[in-house]
Amino acid sequence: MGHAHAPRRGSLGYSPRVRARSQKPKMRNWAELGDQPKIQGFVGFKAGMSHIVMVDDRPHSTTEGMEISVPVTIVEAPAMHVAGIRVYDDSPYGKKVIGEAWTSDLKMLESLTNLPKNGYKTDEQLAKIAELVKKGVVADLRVMTVTLTSEVSGIPKKVPELMENRIAGGDMAKRLEFAKSLMGKAVNIKDVFAPGELVDVSAITKGFGTQGPVVRWGIAIQKRKHARTGKKRHVGNLGPWNPHRIRWQVPQLGQTGYHQRTEYNKRIIKMGDKVEEVTPAGGFLHYGFLKNDYVMLKGSIPGPVKRMVRIRPAVRPKNMPKQAPEVTYMSTQSKQG
Numbered sequence: 001m002g003h004a005h006a007p008r009r010g011s012l013g014y015s016p017r018v019r020a021r022s023q024k025p026k027m028r029n030w031a032e033l034g035d036q037p038k039i040q041g042f043v044g045f046k047a048g049m050s051h052i053v054m055v056d057d058r059p060h061s062t063t064e065g066m067e068i069s070v071p072v073t074i075v076e077a078p079a080m081h082v083a084g085i086r087v088y089d090d091s092p093y094g095k096k097v098i099g100e101a102w103t104s105d106l107k108m109l110e111s112l113t114n115l116p117k118n119g120y121k122t123d124e125q126l127a128k129i130a131e132l133v134k135k136g137v138v139a140d141l142r143v144m145t146v147t148l149t150s151e152v153s154g155i156p157k158k159v160p161e162l163m164e165n166r167i168a169g170g171d172m173a174k175r176l177e178f179a180k181s182l183m184g185k186a187v188n189i190k191d192v193f194a195p196g197e198l199v200d201v202s203a204i205t206k207g208f209g210t211q212g213p214v215v216r217w218g219i220a221i222q223k224r225k226h227a228r229t230g231k232k233r234h235v236g237n238l239g240p241w242n243p244h245r246i247r248w249q250v251p252q253l254g255q256t257g258y259h260q261r262t263e264y265n266k267r268i269i270k271m272g273d274k275v276e277e278v279t280p281a282g283g284f285l286h287y288g289f290l291k292n293d294y295v296m297l298k299g300s301i302p303g304p305v306k307r308m309v310r311i312r313p314a315v316r317p318k319n320m321p322k323q324a325p326e327v328t329y330m331s332t333q334s335k336q337g
Contacts, residue, residue, distance in 0.1 A: 009218025012249060017216070019258045023308055024163055025202035026260065031313045033169040037178035041165035041312045042192050043147045044075035044295060045155055046203070046305055048284035052269065052296075053329035057321045067328060072269055073301050074278050075309055077189040078151050078292040081108060082182040084144035086164060087129055089137050099132055100144075101125035103184040108146050111159050126180065133172050141175045142166045143182060154287040155306045163310075189271060189293050195324030198265045198314040203303035207258030217251035261302040265314050269325060270296040281334040 030040050051071050056063045084102035088095040102120040109115060132138050142164040149157045167175045193199060213219050214233045222232045238246050246252075270278075275290035283289045286305045301309060 010216065010251065014259065015248065017255055017259060019207070019255050020204045020260050023204050024161065025204065025262075025308070025310045027166075027202065027310060027312055029315050030166045030168060031315045031317075033313070035170050035174075037167055037169040037175045039143065039145075039165050039182075039187060039192050040168050041310055042077060042187075042189055043080060043145070043161060043163065044077035044189070044309050044311060045152055046301065046303055046307050046309055047074045047076050047154060047287045047290060047294070048280075048305055048335065049073050049300065050278065050280065050331050050335075052327050052331065054269065055326040055328065057323075057325055059319070059321070070269070070298055071300065073297045073299065074284070074290075075295050075297060075301070075311075076152060076154065076290050076292050077271075077295050077311075078147060079186040079188050080145040080147050080165075081186050082143050082179075082184065083109065083146050083162070085126070085129060085176075085179045085183070086142050086144060087132060087138045088140040088142070090139045095140060098137065099125070099129045101129055101183075102144070105184060108148060108160055109162065112162060122183075130176065133176050136172075138172050140166065141172060141179060143179050145187070151292060153289065153291050154284070161308065189295055193268055193271070193295070193311070193313075195268050195271055196320075196322055197268050198317045198320055199268060199297075199311050200262055200264050200314050201266050201297065201301045201309055201311055202260060202262040203301060203307050203309040205257050205259050205261050205302045206304045206307075208256040210253060211256035212253045213251040216254060216256045219251050263299075263301050264316060265318050265320075266301065267298040267320065267325075268295060269298050270327060270330075278330060278332070280332050282336050285335045 027041060049071060051069055053067050053069055056066055056068045058064060083106060084100055086100040087098055089098045101122055104120055104122050106115055145163060145165050147161040149155060149160060167179055212233050213235055214221060219235055222236065226236065235251050239250055271294065273293045275294055278294055278296060279290055284305070303309060
């Protein structure tokens, strides 16, 4: 007779399961690119899911060369405006800001922060950053990008989103010149990524509030004989007598969902500005119609509809075809039943 086996349902690798501090996902790791400077991140908003029919071009796949149905996620990606440059130096306590420069025209940030009346001294700030680059003390360079949420009809937020995106590729002097050329300009999704590329997607998952250990960790509900106290949905034992405390590995109730999660190696199937190609009849449920550029990702991504997502180049890419896949059909049927 086989032995009953009930492994742990919840991974301890994600502990502690606390609420995310912000809906802005944080990027802590970045991929190293080639010799040409390039922005490494972009911001979008999850519109919904659909399905397509594409020719399977994965090497050594059992359906290679055949048409397969694939679920996809549509992300609306409005243009990002480069508002400033920030440089970092390595310190014993992590990266430390040693210089920054902002554009003189920052009307888009008036609803987000208090701006100086006389504007920023952009030329002086850029000169200081150039001196730091010559001295070789700059360890990282990033651009401050602004996403105008007022241009996205599917989300109710009107305050713009301000965040950093790393510049990678080439030496630091090349990166600085590239960042200067972007100051005050808009960057589109097609300037950062290409169809067929593998990316990592980070977002804050859907929140479920406080839940018990059955929902949170997947423990078994106690049977009649073991639940004579009237409690069925709790852990049977809180731990040994020694150590004289409850260990953090014991499944207990607490916050469920609303955590930052990253999906690795999501393939870009298609991207463009012709939104009628992917918008279903009647619009996406709980989102509406797209107005900006879109990017179609294979599979699912974290977070509910309308949630902000951050996209970066894959930090641990797999061996996949570099070219865009051949799509033979895209579903635009109504999602409203």
